[in-house]
Amino acid sequence: DAGVTQSPTHLIKTRGQQVTLRCSPISGHKSVSWYQQVLGQGPQFIFQYYEKEERGRGNFPDRFSARQFPNYSSELNVNALLLGDSALYLCASSFLDTLNTEAFFGQGTRLTVV
Amino acid sequence: AQRVTQPEKLLSVFKGAPVELKCNYSYSGSPELFWYVQYSRQRLQLLLRHISRESIKGFTADLNKGETSFHLKKPFAQEEDSAMYYCALSGAYNQGGKLIFGQGTELSVKP
Structure with missing residues (x-):
């Protein structure tokens, strides 16, 4: 199992553009969460999805x-x-149907907006 | 407000010295507390969580509800402990879905 995978690893966009980041969770994990990490700060929660909701x-x-x-x-x-x-965008996956509370993180996508 | 505070951005110690990384939290309810670690060029990974009450790589952390703290300790630091350490919390039974992180403490262990 490759763990949580994110794509792309890096990208550069121009102000006003739109961007799509992708995440594949660990097999069997139904919950995916997204975080934004600005340089020098801890990850900040953006979204959590479970069973498509x-x-x-x-x-x-x-x-x-x-x-x-x-x-x-x-x-x-x-x-x-x-x-x-501009930040590192992290994806994390986890079980949500057990008491296992560990979140597994991907390597992140580094987004630079110029 | 839900918040995690790590007062030290950088902690530098010599090999063999004790280490304590501080973490204080603010949460109305019964949170679950975690320590995550990020070694150079590696992804963020779980180091330990308060409910398991286990020692990982010699690190321990005790949840003090009175002082709303969850400090990470190790009696004898090793060079391989050098990394970024993040304290995080989630609501009880949130099961890792939404984590609130502190700003992180960089631990540097010198030979």
Whole structure:
């Protein structure tokens, strides 16, 4: 098992553009969460999805959206990019049907907005 | 408000010295507390959680509800412990879905 995989690893976008980030969870994990990590800060929660439904949303503008597919993979979309959206975007997967509370993280996607 | 505070951005110790990384939290209810670690060029990974009460790589952390703290300790630091350490919390039974992280403490263990 390759663990949580994210694509792409790096990308550069221009202000005002739109971006889609992708995440494949560990096999058997039904929950996917997204985090934004700005340089020098801890990860900040954006979304959680479970069984294709949104289970939680952090304090992010409506420009941020996400979805989960039947195979539990997920996409994070950001519209109308701002310079401040430059960050490392992390995806984490976990079980939600047991008491196992460990979240497994991907390597992240480094987004640079210029 | 739900918040995790790690007061030290950088902690530098010599090999063999004791280490304590501080973590304080604010949460209304019964949170679950975690320590995550990120070694150089590796992904964020779980180090330990308070409910398991286990020692991982010599590290321990005790949840003090009175002081709302979850400090990470190790009696004798090793060079391979150098990494970024993040304290995090989630609501009880949230099962890892939504984590609130502190800003992280960089631990540097010198030879």
